[in-house]
Amino acid sequence: MANQGSRDACLNYIAQLLKFNEKRSQLQMEERSLAGDGFMLNLLSVLQNLSLKIKLNKMDFMYPFHPGSLISIKNDTRLKLTSQEVSDWLEEFDKTHEHQPPNFSTICWFLTLHCHHLSLLPALQKYQRRLRAIRDLQKLLDETVAAEAQWRSTPFANRNKQFIKRWKQQLKKLNKSKACADAGLLDKNLMRRSLIFYTSVSEFLLSLMTNTPPGGALPELPLSSSPPPAFAAMPEWYVEDIAEFLLFALQYFPSVITDNMEDSLITWLLVTICSSNMIKNPYMVAKLVEVVFVIIPTIQPRCELLYVRFMNHQISQTVLPGALMKFYTDVETTGSSSEFYDKFSIRYHISLIIKGMWSSPVHRQALINESRTGPHFVKFVNMLMNDTTFLLDESLESLETYPRGTGTDQRRRQMGEAALRTAAEQDEAA
Numbered sequence: 001m002a003n004q005g006s007r008d009a010c011l012n013y014i015a016q017l018l019k020f021n022e023k024r025s026q027l028q029m030e031e032r033s034l035a036g037d038g039f040m041l042n043l044l045s046v047l048q049n050l051s052l053k054i055k056l057n058k059m060d061f062m063y064p065f066h067p068g069s070l071i072s073i074k075n076d077t078r079l080k081l082t083s084q085e086v087s088d089w090l091e092e093f094d095k096t097h098e099h100q101p102p103n104f105s106t107i108c109w110f111l112t113l114h115c116h117h118l119s120l121l122p123a124l125q126k127y128q129r130r131l132r133a134i135r136d137l138q139k140l141l142d143e144t145v146a147a148e149a150q151w152r153s154t155p156f157a158n159r160n161k162q163f164i165k166r167w168k169q170q171l172k173k174l175n176k177s178k179a180c181a182d183a184g185l186l187d188k189n190l191m192r193r194s195l196i197f198y199t200s201v202s203e204f205l206l207s208l209m210t211n212t213p214p215g216g217a218l219p220e221l222p223l224s225s226s227p228p229p230a231f232a233a234m235p236e237w238y239v240e241d242i243a244e245f246l247l248f249a250l251q252y253f254p255s256v257i258t259d260n261m262e263d264s265l266i267t268w269l270l271v272t273i274c275s276s277n278m279i280k281n282p283y284m285v286a287k288l289v290e291v292v293f294v295i296i297p298t299i300q301p302r303c304e305l306l307y308v309r310f311m312n313h314q315i316s317q318t319v320l321p322g323a324l325m326k327f328y329t330d331v332e333t334t335g336s337s338s339e340f341y342d343k344f345s346i347r348y349h350i351s352l353i354i355k356g357m358w359s360s361p362v363h364r365q366a367l368i369n370e371s372r373t374g375p376h377f378v379k380f381v382n383m384l385m386n387d388t389t390f391l392l393d394e395s396l397e398s399l400e401t402y403p404r405g406t407g408t409d410q411r412r413r414q415m416g417e418a419a420l421r422t423a424a425e426q427d428e429a430a
Contacts (some may be wrong), residue, residue: 001050001104010356011107015070017043018111022072023412024118025237040119041184048111048193056203056214059106062230066099070107071114077371080232080280090228113201113238120194121241124248127181134174141167191249191256198242199261202268203229205238209271209278213299215264219271221319229276236281239272243287250294254302261306270315274323282334285327286346293349296356307356317362323379324350332383347387406428 001007011236031335064073135269144164151160203214208231210219249257269288276285292310293301309404310316328350331343357363371377 007104009112011070011104011111012044013117014047018071018114018118018388021118024096024122029122029403037119037123037181038184038306041123041190042114044112044115044119045125045190047115049110050196051109052193054105054109056200056207058103058177059109060100060206061204061208062093062097062099063102063106063110065093065236066102067094068099071108071110076235076237077281078232079234079239079284080227080278081229084124084232092264093229097197109200112197116197116245117193117237117241120190121244123181123185124244127178127185128172128248130178130181134178135172136235137167137171137248138173141171169288178230187254188253188256189251192260194245194251197255198245199240201263202265203240205234206264206268206271218267218314219238221271221274221315223271223278225277231278234393236279236284239279239284240287243284243291246291247287247294250291250300250303254300254355256308258303261309261377263309266310266313267315270301270310270313270320273327274315274319276327276330282327282331283336283342283369286331286342287348289324289349289353296352298356299352311357311360311363317366321354321357321366322376324375325355325370325374329379329383340381344391345386351384378394 017035019039023029024034024040041075042385052247057419063069064071140166144160148160151157205256207214207216207220208228210216211228214220248256268289273288273292275283276282279285295302295310297304297307328347331339333339334342336342354367357367
């Protein structure tokens with residue numbers, strides 16, 4: 001930072017590191033040809049410290065579209081625009097906008113943002129996949145060992161013994177890998193620095209959404225029906241990464257989030273949920289709704305103070321009830337092949353948030369007002385009752401078809417009983 005002669009060369013070096021490791025963001029990646037989690041997390045820590053004191057008002061928000069940008073978003077899915085719409089807008093934008101040489105703060109901040117996407121998020125996802133693999137493998141091993149009396153005298157005895165030996169070795173490796181990840185990834189300081197940076201990202205996104213300077217007054221809702229092109233052309237993962245990080249941190253470090261979340265991040269979450277039309281992919285908004293769902297004290301008891309802050313926010317007390325009802329109806333169709341099943345999870349989260357609001361006099365009055373004058377209430381209640389009827393029908397049919405028993409029948413009966421409980425909760429929310 002102090003030596004201007006080497007500063008640009010260092011930024012170029014970091015940009016090349018990110019370019020060579022851009023495939024780390026893919027679900028299926030060839031890890032041997034990419035940098036490991038340890039190296040990438042060390043690089044992230046350096047960039048986080050460099051970006052700690054950067055002020056957003058000194059940055060060029062249009063840097064991702066700069067001709068000389070060290071980052072590339074060319075192949076990324078955008079928040080609202082299609083690739084053709086982005087090309088058309090950029091063609092007009094370059095004619096009217098005079099690009100200035102980017103300063104150190106701008107380059108460093110955007111490199112840090114992209115480094116989070118290529119280092120922290122893949123590491124979090126890999127950690128969760130590893131936990132699932134350990135859990136599934138341990139369950140398979142336990143079931144096979146428990147059934148040894150049944151296969152001991154069969155022709156499959158030797159094969160099963162080899163499987164057990166192999167599974168134990170795999171479990172040992174996975175547990176060692178998990179211990180290393182616990183030491184490097186589950187670090188409060190790393191989570192705290194990441195939260196601070198993602199708070200600045202939320203301020204950046206909110207400024208683009210509302211066409212106002214960062215750190216300004218509370219925006220007037222509802223926002224415009226058509227989002228500003230600069231916001232609509234930003235990569236979708238700018239929003240998704242914040243949600244994924246918050247969901248992970250709330251699970252493993254709820255106290256870090258509760259103690260360090262700033263009002264600006266809360267405002268951005270609420271504004272984005274209440275302006276779901278600004279984002280093309282409904283699953284992005286659904287993840288933000290899930291963040292609010294997770295901080296409900298009955299779900300995560302250690303987030304009670306954070307939940308109170310959310311509920312005391314002005315947007316939460318006025319606009320959020322109607323926005324949740326609207327989004328409840330919007331997820332009837334998401335464009336995904338699994339939309340029929342996905343909508344039940346999303347609506348379950350919404351129903352519990354609304355149920356929690358009903359215990360607050362302020363929110364209860366807002367819900368009552370929405371029921372009297374809101375344009376989405378009738379459709380919301382209609383879909384809520386349709387879902388309840390469907391879940392009750394499926395539950396009773398499962399309970400009738402699969403009597404009490406063991407094995408598969410018992411598991412199916414448990415699934416039917418779970419659906420019945422979900423239907424009862426939906427009904428109570430209604």
